[in-house]
Amino acid sequence: MTTADVYLQQIINGTSLGAMYALLALGFTLVYGILELINFSHFNVFMVGSFIGLGTLEALGVTPNGVALTGFALAGVLLLTFAVTMVGSGLLGVVIERVALRPLRNVKGPAAMITTIGVSYVLFNLVLLCLGADGKNFPSPLPQVSFAIGGAVLRLREILIWVVSLALMGGLTYFVQYTKLGKAMRATAQDPEAARMMGVEVDRVIIAAFFLGSALAGAGGLMFGLYYNLTSYVIGFTTGLRAFTAAVLGGIGNVPGAMLGGILIGLIEAFGSYWISAAWADVIIFSILVLVLVFKPAGLLGRLAPNKS
């Protein structure tokens, strides 16, 4: 492999990881934009999402050693799996909002954030206790097709991640910009009180934000499984922190910012692991988080919502 090939390979790896981080970062950003709340439960909604995906695939008869699917069967299985995973994760997000966060909505201070830590911890330990500590093999319905670009290898799973992420991000952008509920969401992010007076049902907007954010996290969790052929109860924590870093890097509360931040963090992880060492990847990413927060707290693209005080 030439140096150019190696770099190309890192770009392929980095953008695939980054697309996943971006999906997760969008959930942080949607909730933060509206409630100014860092939602730690999002970390493990992602993790639960990957297990919902695993369960759905198994229920559809896809096994780790089974035959790869093609054509309509493949498309159907993928569509159904993504749909079930996203709806399941989305509903989980809505339940969390309704049960644990709504009662604290008007409480000042860190109460709501501490609660999300508790919820996250409950999810984490529930999965650990119910499904065990071992990593689970993640079956893939994708055929083992890969393309050589020079010395770099592009696999079908990376193409899948790109396509699905782009579609979901495009869909979200359309939703936020052009639909009625999306406009209500942006209005609420600007000023919940004014939005309420203009007839926006703020509760519905918040539920929508949790549903969409969690559904995207679930899609991310499914991609994680398809990408690494593995899932485990621990994936939420490190992946969630990286995705949060992505949201901050892009400018938390800012939808395009979360996408940009996700891709950047993916690339940083890929190149950092290559140049330095995978063992230091998290140290590099958190150092970036700290540097961004100190020198450019608004992130690269700035905030969608003005600072409410």
Add this chain to the structure above:
Amino acid sequence: MTASIMLAALRPPQSPADRRRRAGVVALTVLMLAFPFLGHAFQGLGFDWDIGDDDVDSVANALAYATLALGLNIVVGFAGLLDLGYAAFFAIGAYTYGVLTAFQIMPAWSPFWEPLAVLGLVQKYHQEAGDLVHFTLSFWLALPLAALLTAACGVAFGFPTLRLRGDYLAIVTLGFGEIVPIVFRNVPSVTNGAAGLNGVMAPTLFGFNFRVDPTPYYYVGLLLTALLIFVSFRLRDSRIGRAWMAIREDETAAGAMGVDHVKAKLMAFAIGAAFAGMTGVFFVAKLQTATPDMFGFPVSVMILVMVVFGGMGSVWGVVAGAAVLSLLQSWFLPSLTQWAHALGEAVGNDWLQSIDLARSIELIFGIILVLTMLFRRDGLIPATRKQAALSFDAQHVQGVRRGGFDPEAAAHVLGELPHIEGNLLEIRGVTVRFGGLIALNKVDLVVPNGGVVAVIGPNGSGKSTLFNVITGLVPADGGSIRFGGAEILGLKPHQILERGVARTFQNIRLFANLQVLDNVMIGQHARLRAGIAGAILRLPGTRAEERAALQRALDIIALFGNRLAPRLTQVVSALSYANRRRVEIARALATRPKILLLDEPTAGMNPAETLELAEQIDSLHKQGLTILIIEHKLDVVTRLADTVVVLDHGEKLVEGTPDEVRRNEEVLRAYLGRAATEAAHAA
């Protein structure tokens, strides 16, 4: 006089509650001291109730968690900084002692080590391939060393996060908490990597080696816990503790009242970290092993759960929280599991027989955290107790003094005021822009020493921005602000307050969950000197300073008669609107101002209250205090002000005596619009 009576009433030498509390502490101390021997006592009395080494060990662990919870309580409970990576400091303390006594870390011997060997800090370790250095740091030396080191780390970690809002701080500390174990794992030459350190030396005391007997560790843990409880209380009831609570309640108001939030936050980080560092030394000495996995996120969460469950900010609460949760893990869950198994056997249920509750401890912690937040946010033992409202009689013990403050008392409270001829405050060409909006455009304004200047103008004319730029809350885009002849533009809010500029806020920014007395005490922050050492040791100097500060706070509150005096220990959020305005003025007076900036002090008051306050402000003026006031009520302005400045759209429209301004055409137009002005002329 009144104040000293109130002081006596407030802190009687031995109230029944005090006596009960003291008795409780003594009983707890005796029980804890006797605990390891209670088993013998019970058996002597014929009970079959043993307290074995395991139990002593469990309680020693609970004590270690209690010290961690006390440390996190300083950061989260007192200063309101959500730290999710607290275990990092625990790890640093543990590794400090571990690295400096374990047999895994042994560099080659060289003459450099000779002097340290003489001091007993290292030993020469003979080996065929060449002599090595074995570090032999004493446990007793390691405790303060780790405290200092982790305090330094606390400052270093805290520094980049200071400018961040609270929720970002949580995520950055979470990141730090993740990084530290990763670093320990990845630098094996210093830490022996993922395998960790073992064979860490047990402490020795006067030749007695602790080895693995839990009892001596128990007593060290007990001593450490007692020390940290003492330190927590001393800090809480000091200038430092009040500053922490002020930034927790309202950082902006704390700055405007003279609290340097950078310094206060770093102190909280440093002290909280030092607690964790000492506990780390204790813990690793007791366990005689340290691995990176012992200090991950679950540990940080567990300590947070203990603090939240016990009651954020409540010293006894967090100790109780740590004790309950840690003993839940080591005592109750195993017993409960055995009962479940027995029950399962009896009814033939397989699931009950296979249950292991100790494994689900983290799940239980998560559930406890959520339930505490949802149903009992103040925790097991709340930091502030709710107080009943005053009775009708208590509200009317003393009438309101008409005609302003008592001159003598007011003069006493104000103290020495500057003797300068001319202007105390000079604002020249000050401009403030918010994006495209010009909030203030080259505004000039002077306040003569001893004078009263009123600023009026329609809403949005830049009045409050003017106050914010004077007090350093908003940066200026040009101009100059001189106070007492020295430039204050560009200084931080607390520095401006130190120079003698105090203010109130249009929308009242008190420390809402603190008592009236605490609010006024915080106002004196910049005039007091006690630092951390002073607060903990409380030497005669500090003691006298505190007593004088308390007396002065009571004197100030007494100025307002029965409006505030009977409500001394009430939480300000429970006060009426007018009383909150009065507390804000009392707090500003506590800062020993040379100039008082009042932002709509009578807003929301009824005519009688307005008159009362106007008279009080007037009496301050009569004692020589310089006042700059924003006010909408023109009768108040006319009554108080020598000079009136009218702002409109960020520009100074007119300046003159109240009468001149009242007749000015431009002012009428600004307030009423052109048509109305013409109509007024026509009429």
